[in-house]
Amino acid sequence: MYRYDEFDDALVRDRVQRFRGQVERRISGALTEDEFKPLRLQNGLYLQLHAYMLRVAIPYGTLNSRQMRQLAMIAERWDRGYGHFTTRQNIQFNWPKLTDTAAILDALADVGMHAIQTSGNCIRNVTADHFAGAAADEIEDPRPTAELLRQWSTDHPEFAFLPRKFKIAVTGSPNDRAVTKAHDIGLRMIRNEAEEPGYEVIVGGGLGRTPMVGKVVRAFLPKSDLLAYVEAILRVYNLEGRRDNKYKARIKILLHETGLEQFSAAVEREFDDLKAVQGGPSVAVDPQELARIEAYFSAPAFEVLDEADETFETALAADGTFRAWSKQNLAEHRQPGYAIATISLKAIGEVPGDATADQMRLIADISEQFGHDELRISHEQNIVLPHVRKRDLPAVFALLQTAGLATANLGLISDIIACPGMDYCALATARSIPIAQDIARHFADPTYAQTIGEMKIKISGCINACGHHHVAHIGILGLDRRGVENYQITLGGDHTETLAIGERAGPGFGAEEVVPAIQRLIDAYLTLRNGPKETFLMVYRRIGAEPFKKALYPDSGSTAPNPPAPSSDVISFSGTAG
């Protein structure tokens, strides 16, 4: 994985120093509150409901044991003993004091981490497939690309004051685990007919108030043109993106309003101009620098092993809980005898994505001892051990069990994504964490959960959709209806390479009605499916929403009732969604 050298270190230290100075200049009055705010945000510091929140970048989700231990230390020393892993491969500390933030940033710098550009209207932390470098289905490792983009976008002189935030994701596998179609720019590493490496460039995807599926702006971009092309996209966006209405300021709206053809033409024109000039800020990357970055991501020293391992097979046969965990939480590794193990942060009844300092330290120890010192954070808020020998899995599992980290629910109904919601977030209109906890408890029985099979439930506490509910098989959106929490359900969303935005099922439910409503959907699915191999999403795609709506609203006859008169924000939500 990428390691900081003196250069990176000097850069993040300078940034911390700069931020210290900015805080002082805010206090002295040299900076007004308005001027200070974006600077604060670009250093990861949010003002939340109860306190400041510090969002720390975990670039493309990769970290080592030393970094994980430092996160544990920070959680203990300056926060309340835990951290929250987010859907964008960041970790958030919810309770730091403003006066401690510079010290925290220093502590992060000590282990080669930072909070730069984790919020604000700039290019955010670049995300990538959390199985990168390990997955059997990978064409090419996306991490060098992600690291290149991270460096290029850090403190970029031109793109620090964009119309709105800007998110980039990269995947190197046809099975898109990075949700590239729901990003401002999604990059899929592909090969053209001549087998040359390049990217499919997808622009204008996004969830939020107006969910949209990204569109292919360039079907094949040669690898060496990446930075110039991304620069062209950002320049067009920076100049043309709407600044009159922050809800219409994302690039997806620009693309939607301009139309794909015209937008692509504008980008291509800018790109041609850029290629014609010498020394645009990003255009020519020194080949030695590229090689230096790539070298960091070479595979660890894998042992040459047989695919089958006796210790592993014996444990599988002997221990039912281990068997269940292995079935659910392991993925195929490209190296024989190895597996990718995912640690679920969705223990029944716990807050999705939260980890205590002790848990973080245990995970750090495991990765050091058994996992080539590497960890990944998935956008589904779980932690991945990308390279574990199958032989070591029983020992790893036993250790996880000691810390409540052995939940065998990956991809199952209780592996829920939930945003912070009303418990932490100033924008929330409803709680989301308690709803997730209720659902997980209700479906706690592992055998039942296995019977239901693959099921993605995602919950957002307001229309900003940080919980990605639009792309859930069953999405839940918490709203406020005249002072009462009301939960709207969407059906049939998909966050993979076949990305789809879920369809709104009908009127919302009160907080207590959510679990029974989900149960009705599950009952309907279990009766409608053609055997256990047919997942909820497959059934939905085969027979459509109608039977599920009928199950959700049993008293309303054959069609769903008309929703109540929508409030104004709902109008803007559906009005621009098309």
Added chain:
Amino acid sequence: MPLVTTEGFRLIPSNETSVSAESINDRFVNLSGDAQAEALRDKLADLDLIRIEFGSFADGRGFSLAKRLRNYGYKGHLRASGHVISDQFRYALDCGFDDVEISDELARRQPEADWVSDRATPVSYIERLRGRGSSIVAQLKEKYVSQDGVFEQQVTHVKHYTDGLFSFRVTRPSSFRFRSGEFVMIGMPNAEKPIFRAYSIASPSWDDELEFYSIKVPDGPLTEHLQHVAVGDTVLVRKKATGTLVADALTPAKRLYLLATGTGMAPFASLIRDPYVYEKFEQVVLTHSCRDHNELTYGREAVGRAKADPLVGEAAQRKLIFYPTTTRETGPRMGRITLHIETGELFRSLDLPRFDAANDRAMICGSLPMVHDTKALLEAAGLTEGSNSRPGDFVVERAFVE
């Protein structure tokens, strides 16, 4: 309304103060953030000044607009005007602006020092991606690393020039190889973990001693001790020399410009005594800018030594031109080298044509702002930067890391 320039706050030149929206004329243009750069594309060659308005500092369109105009080939003056804060100064310069016009109120809140310090960034990823990180990394590395692989050398000669400048020579290890213009890390054997700093080698690669030309930084971790070295003392020299100011990093052409400020003279003192340089170029123009006259002495002596040198003296007499300027003390030639280039004074007084990519190559060594501004002038003239792996029209090295 103060004008923030790379040299600090200035008053707006009187012939430009009238550039208001009402007085747009053939040579001055005002643009707002939503202006279309394309519309101006054909007229850019005729314009002297374009002023881009920033309604709010949070509206970053002006940065892209500036970048686009520069990409279209606009070479005139580019000014940002309005609500740009000091924390954006380096961004504005990097995007191609020359200066920023701010309100009196903002100037009061964010005094000159805020703007100056915004530029002092030690490192930037974009610079590194362009392949310019290695010398900075070498320098930074040595701030931490211990001392295996060092030569212990004896001082043979010391000469003090001013309160702040001196030079010294040490014996050369027989196995130590370098190319003229490169730098090496040196230190003093005065601690368990000695501090090393990057130093350009001021002698040519064929010389049997190593010469250095040094600053004396008050309380500087290395130079507070180094300035007291005497003949016979030991100086530590690391085993590997490196750097971009080498003749091999430039493609062949007619003329070579060596542009230095301060101790940035050191690598050029080496190069002007290297025969390879005179084989490769028909003419070598060395400029050196310092605040006061006595700071120019070392460079003047170096030129004298080159011209008297048994090996290269004859070629140096024919080909080497020295062009010193002072920036503070009054003298025959005053002002920063960038000014002499911009006004054309440099070329007029030497009777040379202005920079052009076909005939001219350059090396720059000086402070970060000097490197930045000089580089911009070369690029404006169509020269492109080179490196060891990819030779080009010019190369740069910072004389020190701020």
